[in-house]
Amino acid sequence: MMVADMIFYLFAALTVLAALGVVGSPNPVHSVLFLVLAFFSTAGLFVLIGAEFLAAILVMVYMGAVAILFLFVVMMLDVDFARLRHEGVRYLPIGLTVGAVMLMELGLMVAHHRLDHGTVATNTVDNTFAIGQALYTRYLYPFEVASLILLVALIGAVALTHRERKHVRRQDIAKQLARTREDAVELRKVVSGEGAS
Numbered sequence: 001m002m003v004a005d006m007i008f009y010l011f012a013a014l015t016v017l018a019a020l021g022v023v024g025s026p027n028p029v030h031s032v033l034f035l036v037l038a039f040f041s042t043a044g045l046f047v048l049i050g051a052e053f054l055a056a057i058l059v060m061v062y063m064g065a066v067a068i069l070f071l072f073v074v075m076m077l078d079v080d081f082a083r084l085r086h087e088g089v090r091y092l093p094i095g096l097t098v099g100a101v102m103l104m105e106l107g108l109m110v111a112h113h114r115l116d117h118g119t120v121a122t123n124t125v126d127n128t129f130a131i132g133q134a135l136y137t138r139y140l141y142p143f144e145v146a147s148l149i150l151l152v153a154l155i156g157a158v159a160l161t162h163r164e165r166k167h168v169r170r171q172d173i174a175k176q177l178a179r180t181r182e183d184a185v186e187l188r189k190v191v192s193g194e195g196a197s
Contacts, residue, residue, distance in 0.1 A: 004048060007044070007048060008045065008048055011041045011042075011045050011048070012045065014037065014041040014044075015038055015041040015042055015045065018034045018035070018038035018041060019038050021034030021037070022034040022035050022038060028074040029074055031074075032067055032070045032071045032074060033071075036063050036067045039059070039062045039063045039067065040059065040063060042058060043055040043056075043058045043063075046058065050127070051127060052127065053127050053128045053131060054127075054131070069157070073157050073160065073161065076161045
């Protein structure tokens with residue numbers, strides 16, 4: 001077994017274990033940290049196949065921005081862990097069914113790839129140029145739809161974190177700016193030895 005094969009199996013095993021940690025962890029913060037590990041392991045797989053640009057984008061965009069955004073949103077939300085565990089047990093059969101279907105689809109894709117005997121034409125086009133050309137010509141409309149979906153997700157995250165909560169005191173900036181010295185300061189004459197009441 002070559003060294004590249006050993007590195008591939010290491011990164012693949014780490015990616016699968018991290019993905020299982022994302023889904024199976026009862027704590028949402030731990031799930032986000034497992035997600036960061038899955039992104040990093042996938043970036044290592046991209047480097048092994050010669051797609052360094054995709055690996056760099058995965059590390060910079062997903063690990064640096066999306067995962068941290070998920071972490072902040074998870075930390076700002078009021079998550080009821082007991083109810084979350086109870087609902088997770090209730091939806092376990094549906095989740096297992098969906099997972100089995102996805103596993104079957106993955107097996108069919110692998111079988112189709114092994115049966116395909118077509119040759120891949122080699123070209124000297126740079127990796128980054130090929131991605132940019134495909135993204136902004138052939139896949140322009142799906143790229144725009146993905147950007148709209150991300151915009152809606154961003155607006156949804158902001159709306160979730162800024163909802164009204166009963167036990168949280170909010171800052172009223174207009175009231176603070178309208179405040180005068182007479183509203184804020186009260187002078188009292190204190191008799192020596194008695195203190196203020």
